[in-house]
Amino acid sequence: MYPSHLLYKAWKNTPKIIHNTKDAKGNELVREIEFQDPMKTNDMEETNGNCFLCGDPMTQGIKIKKAFSSVFTDWNQANNPQGTHICSACAFSVLTNKKARIGVRMFSLIAADKLYITNRKELREWLLDPPEPPFLAMCAVSQKKHLIMKAIVNYSRDIFSVQYEETPVTVDRVKFTNLLNLIEHFLYGFTKTEILTGQYSQKRILDFGIEEWEAFENRIKPYRGTGLLDVVMFVAQKLEEWEEIACFMDSELKIKRQVQPHYSSTPSIEAGIKKEDRVASTCGDKSNDSPKSQQSEQLQLELF
Structure with a gap:
């Protein structure tokens, strides 16, 4: 299945698309997203x-020069x-709703049976627990580029592609x-930029502890420069409690x-996550003996 077809089908199956975001002052903002319906355009x-992009046969379409702007290069x-x-x-994947000034390219998303426009925290949850295949996963970093045509449709929940x-x-x-579990603990003392670079x-190294910093850094270093670390850092949330x-x-x-x-200044990173949203981890005699907890412990060992 071509990715735009999955996206379009998911959109048509979604009566209302809600985007949870924040305004310029950091206040919670909930808004309804209205994408351009290609069938309602004059073009x-x-x-x-056959379609220029996907190659599928069609009986209705939009001319290329009407669909793409002069700066399109793909x-x-x-x-x-x-x-x-x-x-x-x-057309749905590339058009802009001129009235609302929004297009698919501007959002990170999950497309499966329905279309979910996500913030980073929500995308984190989807990547930890992906939907039933087939599905698409997108990280819109610049929010300016047409990514759908480059994405890969996933048919597995265990090994899948994320369009970063x-x-x-x-x-x-x-x-x-x-890796997400490791990073979210490390973010207690360091910024995302420090970890990435x-x-x-x-x-901050002295405040955090040299031995502790080395232990974290030695585990993260092999992933630096990889796409996996980029995706993890895009969705990672800071843990706020020292006990964790x-x-x-x-x-x-x-x-x-x-x-x-004690830090003289708080690193500027994403907002913290609640206990119920955390990746499960164990702590000596505080570990949970449930199957889910045991599975998490086994996953930790496999990474290192």
């Missing part, structure tokens, strides 16, 4: 042939370079879960530290 016309994505029109499904901007990233759910504030960090150090890193570090 839709009768045509016989002509190599065409499955039918001789085509003159794009079908309704492909223009790069398709293969995600092993076991590794993703455990490996360029750390010496003051100390627990992780004790159970996973075998480092015992009971004194909470």
